[in-house]
Amino acid sequence: MTSARHRHLPRHREPELEREITRSPSLGYEAPEESGLVRCLAHGIPSPLVRWHFHEEYELHLITETSGRAFVGDWIGPFQPGHLVLCGPRLPHNWLSLDAPEGGVAERDRVIQFRHEPIESAAAGIPELREVLQLLERSRHGIEFFGIADRALDHWESVKAAHGLQRLARFLEYLAELVKCTDYRLLSNVQMQGVEGDAEVDQINVIVNRITSNLAEPIVMSDIATELGMSESRFSRFFKRSTGNSFTDFVNRVRINSACHLLMQTDHYVTDICYQVGFNNVANFNRRFLEIKGMTPTEFRRQSDSRYSNLA
Numbered sequence: 001m002t003s004a005r006h007r008h009l010p011r012h013r014e015p016e017l018e019r020e021i022t023r024s025p026s027l028g029y030e031a032p033e034e035s036g037l038v039r040c041l042a043h044g045i046p047s048p049l050v051r052w053h054f055h056e057e058y059e060l061h062l063i064t065e066t067s068g069r070a071f072v073g074d075w076i077g078p079f080q081p082g083h084l085v086l087c088g089p090r091l092p093h094n095w096l097s098l099d100a101p102e103g104g105v106a107e108r109d110r111v112i113q114f115r116h117e118p119i120e121s122a123a124a125g126i127p128e129l130r131e132v133l134q135l136l137e138r139s140r141h142g143i144e145f146f147g148i149a150d151r152a153l154d155h156w157e158s159v160k161a162a163h164g165l166q167r168l169a170r171f172l173e174y175l176a177e178l179v180k181c182t183d184y185r186l187l188s189n190v191q192m193q194g195v196e197g198d199a200e201v202d203q204i205n206v207i208v209n210r211i212t213s214n215l216a217e218p219i220v221m222s223d224i225a226t227e228l229g230m231s232e233s234r235f236s237r238f239f240k241r242s243t244g245n246s247f248t249d250f251v252n253r254v255r256i257n258s259a260c261h262l263l264m265q266t267d268h269y270v271t272d273i274c275y276q277v278g279f280n281n282v283a284n285f286n287r288r289f290l291e292i293k294g295m296t297p298t299e300f301r302r303q304s305d306s307r308y309s310n311l312a
Contacts, residue, residue: 015092066097074260075187082149142187
């Protein structure tokens, strides 16, 4: 039975939207006349740019000094020099250093921001760019790359030093390196994989929408398989091929991700959140949360509070 108890003080602390008007050269941004598709940014800490925020552009973010705690969407994890992440548009993020020396660091972050529309438009006429679109689609969840930190810094410095067509060419070289990098992880737990054919896409979308729209309701795989005219074994193979997860794992991960958002954005009790996202007992909820997130729901809430400052 779902409890109606909630903690009394609401959170509703949303990430800050970064607007163009706030991108002053005094903070490390390039002047508008210096950049076209690609904008380079370098900044240290402390800095007003270190905050829980999002923006409309993709952001390729390289940490070169200090270590600490990274926040990308509902993912929380450690970072150290060489940490390289591609964030998609409107994906909230922040990096908080826990070992910065007194007085701070002059240049901790090397950032490249770029917009989606010009690349999408160009890819319509330039087939070679289409593989970049696959990379950008994955970045909606945040992508952490491994093993290319030194080359990433070289790429950033090369792009930063160039202008005009040469800058674009060097940026594409950087993207090409990321496209061919196979040592990476998606920071969101649930993602769509390659689905073949429009009919399968439609079927999977219906299933995923049903799961995400009715989290508190029991979801039985055999019922969905019957509705689609499939045996359970056929449906299980179809679902695993399409999402990269078994049906049970997918449902658990969607529910845990929804719990993360409630833990970050509301003051609901953990026990209430357990039932709100569809688990029928707290012990199972805590166990699945620990498996997927590597920490308990209470610890996740405590750590997520520190995305605004180093005080938590």
